Amino acid sequence: MTRRRVGLFVTCLVDFFRPEVAFASIRLLEAAGCEVVVPEPQTCCGQPAWNSGDRASARALALDVLDAFAGIDAVVAPSGSCTGMLRQFPAVLGVDHPRHAEAVTLAARAFELTSFLVDELGFEPSPVAASGDAAVTYHDACSGLRELGVREQPRALLAAAGVAVMEMDTATVCCGFGGTFCVKYPDISGAMVDDKLASIERSGATTVVAGDLGCLLNLEGRLLRVGRPVRALHVAEMLAPPDAF
Amino acid sequence: MTLETSSKRFPEQVRVARADVNLQQALGKLKLGLSVMRSAAVDRLPEFDRLRDEAAAIRDHTLNHLDHYLLRFEAAVKERGGHVHFAPDAAAANAIILDICRAANARKVTKGKSMVTEEIELNHHLAAHGITCLETDLGEYIVQLRNERPSHIVAPAIHVVKAQVAEAFAAHHGEAPPGGREEASALMAEARSVIRRHFLEADVGITGANFAIAETGTTVIVTNEGNGDLTQSLPKVHIAVTGIEKIVPTLEDASTLIRLLSRSATGQEASVYNTFSTGPRRPEDPDGPEAFHVVLVDNGRSSMLGTAFQDMLRCIRCGACLNHCPVYGQVGGQAYGSVYPGPMGAVLTPSLAGIDAAGHLPNASTFCGACEAVCPVRIPLPKMMRHWREREFDAGLAPRGQRIGIAVWAFAARRPRLYRLLAGTGARLLKLIGGRRGHLSRLPLGRGWTAWRDLPAPAGETFHAAWRRRRSEE
Numbered sequence: 001m002t003r004r005r006v007g008l009f010v011t012c013l014v015d016f017f018r019p020e021v022a023f024a025s026i027r028l029l030e031a032a033g034c035e036v037v038v039p040e041p042q043t044c045c046g047q048p049a050w051n052s053g054d055r056a057s058a059r060a061l062a063l064d065v066l067d068a069f070a071g072i073d074a075v076v077a078p079s080g081s082c083t084g085m086l087r088q089f090p091a092v093l094g095v096d097h098p099r100h101a102e103a104v105t106l107a108a109r110a111f112e113l114t115s116f117l118v119d120e121l122g123f124e125p126s127p128v129a130a131s132g133d134a135a136v137t138y139h140d141a142c143s144g145l146r147e148l149g150v151r152e153q154p155r156a157l158l159a160a161a162g163v164a165v166m167e168m169d170t171a172t173v174c175c176g177f178g179g180t181f182c183v184k185y186p187d188i189s190g191a192m193v194d195d196k197l198a199s200i201e202r203s204g205a206t207t208v209v210a211g212d213l214g215c216l217l218n219l220e221g222r223l224l225r226v227g228r229p230v231r232a233l234h235v236a237e238m239l240a241p242p243d244a245f
Numbered sequence: 246m247t248l249e250t251s252s253k254r255f256p257e258q259v260r261v262a263r264a265d266v267n268l269q270q271a272l273g274k275l276k277l278g279l280s281v282m283r284s285a286a287v288d289r290l291p292e293f294d295r296l297r298d299e300a301a302a303i304r305d306h307t308l309n310h311l312d313h314y315l316l317r318f319e320a321a322v323k324e325r326g327g328h329v330h331f332a333p334d335a336a337a338a339n340a341i342i343l344d345i346c347r348a349a350n351a352r353k354v355t356k357g358k359s360m361v362t363e364e365i366e367l368n369h370h371l372a373a374h375g376i377t378c379l380e381t382d383l384g385e386y387i388v389q390l391r392n393e394r395p396s397h398i399v400a401p402a403i404h405v406v407k408a409q410v411a412e413a414f415a416a417h418h419g420e421a422p423p424g425g426r427e428e429a430s431a432l433m434a435e436a437r438s439v440i441r442r443h444f445l446e447a448d449v450g451i452t453g454a455n456f457a458i459a460e461t462g463t464t465v466i467v468t469n470e471g472n473g474d475l476t477q478s479l480p481k482v483h484i485a486v487t488g489i490e491k492i493v494p495t496l497e498d499a500s501t502l503i504r505l506l507s508r509s510a511t512g513q514e515a516s517v518y519n520t521f522s523t524g525p526r527r528p529e530d531p532d533g534p535e536a537f538h539v540v541l542v543d544n545g546r547s548s549m550l551g552t553a554f555q556d557m558l559r560c561i562r563c564g565a566c567l568n569h570c571p572v573y574g575q576v577g578g579q580a581y582g583s584v585y586p587g588p589m590g591a592v593l594t595p596s597l598a599g600i601d602a603a604g605h606l607p608n609a610s611t612f613c614g615a616c617e618a619v620c621p622v623r624i625p626l627p628k629m630m631r632h633w634r635e636r637e638f639d640a641g642l643a644p645r646g647q648r649i650g651i652a653v654w655a656f657a658a659r660r661p662r663l664y665r666l667l668a669g670t671g672a673r674l675l676k677l678i679g680g681r682r683g684h685l686s687r688l689p690l691g692r693g694w695t696a697w698r699d700l701p702a703p704a705g706e707t708f709h710a711a712w713r714r715r716r717s718e719e
Contacts, residue, residue, distance in 0.1 A: 010708050012658070016668050017701065019708035038712055043658040049651055051631060053638030057655035061488070064659060071250055131355065146614035174571045178611025183693030185609050190697030191575040192611075221698030224684050 004121075006034040007072035011020050011082045012044040013213040021213060024101035024240035025078045031241055032123035039068040045077075045085040051090060051179055056217075059097075061091045064207055065224075066102050067117075073104065076122070078113045078236050080144020081179075085146070086110035110149055112144050114235055118153040120154045125161040125239045136238070138165050138169045139219070141194070141212035154211055154235045161239050170199040177218040202232060207231045209238050246337040247544055248364060248597040255605035258580040267406045268577050273341030282512025283619065289510065292412060294608035300505050301623045304559035308550065314492045315541065321462030326610035331489075335365035342367060342451070342484060345538055346376055347484045351448035357466060357473035358382035359453025360398050361486050362543050363584040365591040367451070378451070379443045381472035383436055383694045390417050396578030398585065399564035404577045405434065415681065423543055437444035440472065450476040454487035455506065456499045457539065462537060463523040465499055467506055467516045470494060474520050483534035485522065487674070489541045490558040505621035508676050509563035545597040553632045557592045558559070559622040565617035566626060572609055578589040581606055588616035592629040593623045602635050607633035668707050 006029055014021045026036045046061030065086065071073050077083045087110055089103035097103070117123040136158065138140035151172075158165055176182060176192025183189075196219065200208050208230060210216050220232035251258070262268055277354045287293045307314055319329040332338035338361075346354060354371060355376055356362065367390070371378045375598050380389040384402035388395050390413040392644050395401030402410075411426035414435055422438070424431035452473050454464035464485040477483040493499050507513045526533030549555055567573045569585030578586035583603065585596040591606040600607075607630035615625045633683045679685050679702025704715075 012668075014709040016672055017703045018706050019706065019711050022708045022712075024601075038709075039707075041661045043661055043664045046655075046658070048654050051634065052647060052651050053634030053636070053643060054651050055635055055654070060659055061655065133338065142611065142613035142615075143647075146618055174611050174613035174615070176571070176611065178613070179610070180297055181611045184647070184693070185256070185259070185572075186693045186696045187256075187263055188575050188609065189611075191263060192571050193697065195571075195575075217701055218698065221703045222692070224699040224701065225686075225697065234689070 003033055003035045005073045006036050006116075007075050008038050009039065009045070009069070009075050009077035009082060011077055011079045011213065013217065014078060014132050016233070017217060018213060021234040021236050023243060024234070024236035025076070027240040027243065028113070028117060028123075028125065028236055029076065031125070032117055032121045034121070035212050037070070037072065039199070042068045044100045046083045047082065047085040048179060049086065050088065055092070058092050062085045062103065063099065065089070066099060067108055069106060072117065073109065075110045076113055076116045077110070078234060079214075080112045080141050080148050080150050081214060081226065083110050083112040084143040084147040092228055096176065098129070102144045107109050107161045107219065112148055112150050112153040112211065114157055115148060115150050118156055123157075124160040125157055128239060128242060135204060136163050137167055137168050137200055137203040137208050138171060138235075139168070139208055139210040139215060140208050141173060141215045142174050144211050145172055146153075147156060150211065154209075157239055158209070165239065166205045168199040168205075170196070173199075175212045175215045175218055179214065182218060187219075188220070193218055197222060197230075198227070201228075207229070207233055208236075209233050209235050211235045248583070248594065249366065250594060250602050251600045252594060252598070252606055255580060255609065258582055259576050262576040262580040263560045266403050266410060268404050271404050272574055272684065274579055274677075276574050279511060279564075283509060284512075285566060286512040286514060288510040289514070290504075293505075294502060296382055296505055297621055297623055300502055300621055301559060304500060304561075307492055307494060307498075307556050308490065309488065309548075311492065311550065314494055315489060315614050317420070317459040318457055318462060318492055321460065322537070322539055323462075325462050326568070327462065327524045327539065328541045330538065331384060333546070334544050335542070337363045338486065338540055338544070338691060339370040340369055340513065341540055343371065343374055343376075345482065345484055346371065346449050348549050348714040349375055349448050349536070353447050353483070354378045354449045354451055355381050355443055355444065355447040355476045355610050357450070357468065357476040358384070358385050359400070359451070359486055360395075360399070360584060361398060361488050362451065363395060363452055364544065365486075365542065366653075378697045379440070379447070381444065381476050382468075383433065383470060384398060386436060386440065387605050389415060390414070391626055393516055394579060394584055395562060396586065397567055398562050398589070399567075403577065413655050428614055444475045444479050447476075449482040449484060450478075451484045452477050453484045454491055454539070456485055456502060457485075458494075458495050458634055459490050460495045461523055463496070463521050463595035465503070465522075467503060467518070468520070469511075469513075469517045471518055471604065474518055477520070477522060477534065477584075478532050481534055482536045482538070483522065483525075483539045484540060486542065488541050488546055490546050490560075506563050508620040509565040509619065514556065515642065531662075549596050554592065554596050554629060554672075556624050557589075557596060557629060559581040559624055560589055560593070562589075563621055565619040565621065565693045569615040571613060571615065571618050574609070586627045588630070589624075592624075592626055592633065595633050600633055600640065601642055604633075604637050606644055607637075654679060665707070669710055672703040672707050675700070676702050678702070
């Protein structure tokens with residue numbers, strides 16, 4: 001089998017808040033037989049601009065990403081939301097843009113981490129050391145679920161790693177993060193995250209796992225505020241083999 | 246633009262809605278009610294998704310040839326002895342309807358449920374000219390007694406709890422009937438007996454139309470209470486008021502759309518009444534109105550044709566997007582300040598009232614996509630809300646703080662070396678402030694976040710810095 005050369009799209013939230021998610025993603029991809037590179041000039045996919053209606057900034061950032069990831073077989077991000085944005089690049093540039101074809105190629109090569117591991121590589125992770133102790137529930141982040149069809153893949157990986165998922169009754173309902181939404185409409189966002197916390201509690205889980213750091217920061221931030229002893233972990237952190245560094 | 250809204254006050258209206266105990270109780274039931282029933286009905290119909298594709302194609306075809314089908318509809322109605330009136334805006338529609346009522350010497354008008362007549366505020370217009378217009382749909386009746394707008398396009402009084410209905414009835418009907426006002430069934434019986442009198446006294450009956458069929462000149466109403474049928478068949482004059490986009494080419498097309506409508510709206514395989522009205526009463530008919538008028542209202546719709554918002558005109562007003570929207574589920578319909586709330590309203594309201602009046606609505610979405618996932622005619626609602634944000638941004642109407650924030654961030658994000666410097670400094674600083682607790686409860690410029698949440702402190706060293714360090718140590 002030829003090793004696939006994968007470019008990791010770190011995402012700005014992971015870079016800033018929780019680098020371990022990116023290191024865990026690299027370990028998983030390497031365990032699955034990939035050669036992982038991290039193109040240096042990358043910053044952000046431009047989603048905050050795109051969703052705020054600032055097409056010019058979104059376009060400029062999309063072009064930067066095209067430059068940074070030129071010539072790489074697959075772009076993998078530990079985020080359904082950012083992957084969804086990379087797949088929007090043809091629309092961001094528009095059909096008349098000279099680099100539209102490049103954007104189409106990148107969109108076709110952009111993958112969310114768990115779906116890449118399962119659908120593209122058929123990867124099965126090793127059992128997780130602490131799996132027996134954790135009562136885990138899985139929150140389906142909206143973009144991954146509804147834009148990319150990520151639902152079974154993280155569950156399959158968790159099952160293969162020996163982690164049983166205690167399903168929430170509202171696993172597929174939005175947690176209220178929504179990028180800039182959570183700071184523009186804090187009252188609505190806050191009510192939504194409280195509904196999600198109630199759902200986590202009903203599931204009986206003590207760890208909530210998701211594939212997007214935005215949701216996880218929102219959940220963890222509210223869990224900390226109300227003083228609830230539930231951990232919020234990225235699925236890569238849950239699954240990755242230990243760091244040998 | 247002729248749609249009146251209070252959408253500019255959305256944030257205050259959200260606070261009122263969140264503090265309203267009765268509303269929150271009512272919304273709690275919504276979350277477990279209609280969406281669960283829809284999903285059960287969809288599971289029982291294996292071809293549901295194929296029907297959605299067909300329905301979207303029917304609607305697209307009609308909208309692409311709307312002029313043609315409007316004229317065919319008009320000709321078919323005339324052929325059967327009815328009248329068609331085209332109203333370019335709300336004022337014209339109200340004037341046309343008032344003229345018809347005056348010609349019939351009408352003092353009292355009964356009305357079936359119709360969102361377009363809410364949009365043009367017909368009741369106020371008729372009342373201002375001495376004509377009493379009485380809502381006969383139970384939800385609309387309750388909302389009318391309470392002097393407010395419907396909060397949901399299918400279930401207008403979904404925000405009202407039983408005790409509030411009893412209160413409204415006590416205020417308007419006087420002493421309680423023998424059955425009391427404790428049970429929902431008693432309240433329904435009371436409303437029925439009051440409204441029945443009005444059916445018999447009304448000079449004109451006004452309904453909406455879920456569809457207007459071009460080949461036959463038929464208007465269709467899909468209802469559950471039977472009030473719509475009494476509204477349109479008992480008085481001497483029937484006026485059906487609807488939007489120009491409600492045209493469908495054939496009876497067969499209407500049937501496809503109705504199969505989707507009932508299941509999407511309430512999870513019913515078929516609504517209780519699917520009533521087709523074609524022309525006035527003929528000599529051999531046992532009943533029906535002597536005159537049949539259709540008022541087709543534009544009011545901003547035709548200006549959506551051929552634009553990024555044309556797909557919104559596919560909407561068949563099932564309300565599924567409201568029922569599945571987590572934002573609507575927290576605030577209810579009235580916070581939106583428009584007769585069209587929720588995701589469909591977040592696209593339609595700015596189209597009809599202007600983005601300057603309704604900018605909050607397309608912004609108050611997480612783009613979770615639940616609305617698009619259930620839309621029976623596959624309207625890409627989040628994409629269209631994003632289009633509205635773009636229009637708002639381009640017109641310089643987006644809030645100043647947000648514009649500056651995005652500009653500063655984009656400036657840095659386009660310069661990786663500057664970005665790394667800023668991110669590295671910021672991450673170290675927040676880690677320091679977070680201290681041993683590992684999180685922050687207050688943030689400069691971050692009140693939107695910290696009003697509800699702590700901020701988990703960053704690791705301190707960004708990924709890119711750590712990656713570079715590791716690679717150089719290797």
